[in-house]
Amino acid sequence: MKILLVTFDKEMEKKVRELLKDHQIITAKNGEEALLLNIANDVDVVIYDALAGGIAEDDINKLYEEGFNNVPFIILMDDLFPIDPENIKPKLKKIISREVEVDKLPELVQEVAGQKAETKKEEETTSAETTPAETHPEPVAQEAAPQPAEQKTQEEISWDALVETTSEPTAETQPQTTAQEQPQEVKQETPAPAETTTSEASTPTGEISLNKQCLLVSFDMPLVEKIEKLIGDKCDLHIARSAKQALQKYEGKPFDIIIFDTISGVFAEKGIKDLYEKGGYKDSLYVLLLDEFLPLDVDKLPVQNLRTIKRESELELLPEIVESAPHITFGQVVESAAKQIEETPQTEAKEEQPQKVETPQTPVKEKK
Numbered sequence: 001m002k003i004l005l006v007t008f009d010k011e012m013e014k015k016v017r018e019l020l021k022d023h024q025i026i027t028a029k030n031g032e033e034a035l036l037l038n039i040a041n042d043v044d045v046v047i048y049d050a051l052a053g054g055i056a057e058d059d060i061n062k063l064y065e066e067g068f069n070n071v072p073f074i075i076l077m078d079d080l081f082p083i084d085p086e087n088i089k090p091k092l093k094k095i096i097s098r099e100v101e102v103d104k105l106p107e108l109v110q111e112v113a114g115q116k117a118e119t120k121k122e123e124e125t126t127s128a129e130t131t132p133a134e135t136h137p138e139p140v141a142q143e144a145a146p147q148p149a150e151q152k153t154q155e156e157i158s159w160d161a162l163v164e165t166t167s168e169p170t171a172e173t174q175p176q177t178t179a180q181e182q183p184q185e186v187k188q189e190t191p192a193p194a195e196t197t198t199s200e201a202s203t204p205t206g207e208i209s210l211n212k213q214c215l216l217v218s219f220d221m222p223l224v225e226k227i228e229k230l231i232g233d234k235c236d237l238h239i240a241r242s243a244k245q246a247l248q249k250y251e252g253k254p255f256d257i258i259i260f261d262t263i264s265g266v267f268a269e270k271g272i273k274d275l276y277e278k279g280g281y282k283d284s285l286y287v288l289l290l291d292e293f294l295p296l297d298v299d300k301l302p303v304q305n306l307r308t309i310k311r312e313s314e315l316e317l318l319p320e321i322v323e324s325a326p327h328i329t330f331g332q333v334v335e336s337a338a339k340q341i342e343e344t345p346q347t348e349a350k351e352e353q354p355q356k357v358e359t360p361q362t363p364v365k366e367k368k
Helices: 010-019 031-036 054-065 102-130 137-144 146-160 168-173 181-189 191-197 221-231 243-249 266-277 315-324 329-367
Strands: 002-006 024-028 045-050 073-077 093-097 213-217 236-240 257-261 285-290 306-310
Touching (some): 002 031, 010 102, 054 073, 093 102, 213 221, 221 315, 257 315, 285 315
Parallel strands (some): 257 285
8 A cells, every 4th residue: 555644754754654564655745745746646545744733734735636635634633733624625534643643543544545445436336326317316326425425524523523522521521510620720720831931930030141042943853952962051042843832932032043944844934934024033043954855945035144054964063153143132131130230229228228327326436
């Protein structure tokens, strides 16, 4: 069985290849690259890694409409950046969690391939019944046709409802006693991690970092670990899996250097534009880690301060790049520190002055 795997995550590619050893795996990093392969008629199943979240929805629909409209899709959804199943156009599809349910791929491939065979048989029977053009076969075709459509909708809804099954039974089984207690506990727990994860909450209370602020955008954990070892002692390194997560997690935080892993191709191009335009990081130095097999058209990017290196063979240049990069955030740190200094001596002076006046008066005059 021939399977098309669309992913730019090398770790996920290794997992899928190990799970589907008995099948022929053809890989592509995005939908555009998959369409260029011209293998729509030869592929039995498409496995699409929707790591990019909402951006992947358009790519899946384009892949479906422009070539793979007769192929079932197995979509691996990210838990942090989920997709909306209603926006996905492929009729035969299964949506599973890319982190929890990947081990089910061997069974799902067989199941989806069987559904494809059933739909072909139904199409052949309906076409054979419509050829006599008599009054009797027409209602049979009309009655037989909606049955697979209903099955498809039920299957799609059932797979979409898998995410909701964990919450629905709790609401049904515990409507009387725990309905009032559970939301209170969740509301108390959710703000707690927000205070601990953000570095902004710690900076105004005391310690101010004079190091350069670096943002690394990459979901490739082995690559992230390598970069941490290379520049972890030369800057304060902040990590985000995507541009969307970076904008949500570090909103308003300035960065001297933004290191962006462009292995996602078109998605990376959009993410860089979002950081530059929506995030307002126009003065930062952008260091793009380019993939040798999937080059990025740098001329289309609006970024002014830009440098490119190869993500696989030139990572050793990062320490020198970080050291030579301008320290843009230093001025902002000095301004915030000056404001703190202006506020603290006023209160301390008021407390120290009465102490100095009281000590020299009484003891000196009485002894003399």
